[in-house]
């Protein structure tokens with residue numbers, strides 16, 4: 406596999422590098438995905454056989470408050486990548502990283518690949534629009550998932566009443582590697598085999614002295630309450 410990974414410096418990127426040895430991971434400064442010329446230069450000179458598009462603006466509050474920039478990165482940035490891949494005449498397989506947050510997040514719904522998305526905030530909307538853009542490439546797989554790196558939680562508190570079928574980023578990278586080997590197309594949910602709260606996830610990740618927070622204490626954009634997914638197309642993974 407001659408792989409190119411966008412977002413290589415991010416949480417998932419760090420895990421992907423462990424599974425895709427020797428992958429080309431251009432830094433943000435080298436290939437800003439909002440810069441079509443820079444995207445063309447990197448992709449057309451490297452000619453990857455697999456491109457994993459994991460770069461995105463991921464902070465929900467920032468996306469809500471900086472809508473034009475969030476659209477530029479998450480939607481138009483994806484379009485720049487798709488435009489470059491079209492020039493490789495369909496010779497490159499693309500993974501588009503999406504999120505469980507494209508769904509409304511009703512209590513214990515366990516959304517499958519066949520359910521209708523209904524984003525609750527601007528970040529989720531841009532990720533769904535990015536999915537639509539990525540579908541312009543016939544050789545694409547959209548992966549929806551939900552994860553955290555296995556390390557100290559990045560916030561002082563974690564929600565006890567937001568849930569998901571979470572995984573650690575290494576588990577998701579393993580899943581992406583498995584999907585790439587089979588070159589699956591369409592939408593695939595990479596999910597954990599149990600539903601846990603964000604607080605439980607933070608504790609499992611090894612966070613020390615993490616505080617608890619409830620949704621009614623949250624001030625900011627609407628959040629997806631239950632990000633639990635199921636899958637009718639793929640296996641489930643055990644969080645580890």
Ligand SMILES: NC(=O)c1ccc[n+]([C@@H]2O[C@H](COP(=O)([O-])OP(=O)(O)OC[C@H]3O[C@@H](n4cnc5c(N)ncnc54)[C@H](OP(=O)(O)O)[C@@H]3O)[C@@H](O)[C@H]2O)c1
Pocket residue numbers: 411412413414415416417418432433434436437438439458459460461462463464478482502503504505532549550551552553
């Ligand atoms: N974390 C989750 O729970 C979760 C769940 C489901 C799906 N996802 C999706 O999975 C992917 C990876 O998420 P993550 O948590 O690993 O994200 P992250 O840690 O926030 O990293 C985002 C990455 O995107 C890069 N980036 C941002 N803007 C860019 C631009 N204009 N040009 C080039 N690179 C840019 C960042 O580079 P710099 O840091 O150098 O700017 C960084 O490498 C994203 O597509 C996200 O939407 C995440």
